[in-house]
Amino acid sequence: MPTISIKAKDFAAEMTSVNVQSKDLHSETLITQEHIDNNAAVRQVLVQRGIIPENLPPAEDVKKVERRLASEEKNALQNKKKLKK
Numbered sequence: 001m002p003t004i005s006i007k008a009k010d011f012a013a014e015m016t017s018v019n020v021q022s023k024d025l026h027s028e029t030l031i032t033q034e035h036i037d038n039n040a041a042v043r044q045v046l047v048q049r050g051i052i053p054e055n056l057p058p059a060e061d062v063k064k065v066e067r068r069l070a071s072e073e074k075n076a077l078q079n080k081k082k083l084k085k
Contacts (some may be wrong), residue, residue, distance in 0.1 A: 002056045008046060012038040 016031070025031050046053060067077040 002053075002059050004046075004051065005053050005056065008042045008053070009039070012042045070080075 003004060012035070016035045019025070019034050019038070020031055023034070043053065
């Protein structure tokens with residue numbers, strides 16, 4: 001999931017948390033609706049700014065990044081050894 005999507009979801013969840021307390025919401029139905037409304041509001045802001053979440057490219061897989069970094073580090077060490085010779 002792209003970082004902006006994660007941050008948007010987190011922001012909506014924080015909005016829900018604040019509003020549950022400030023509006024003194026207790027029932028699951030009211031809290032769920034608050035969460036839905038906040039997610040819709042955050043999505044609306046993204047769309048207004050030209051960011052369509054479903055059109056964003058997926059984030060690179062963490063395991064692929066780890067393998068690539070390990071490979072690059074190994075290659076850098078090998079190149080360093082060759083330069084010393």
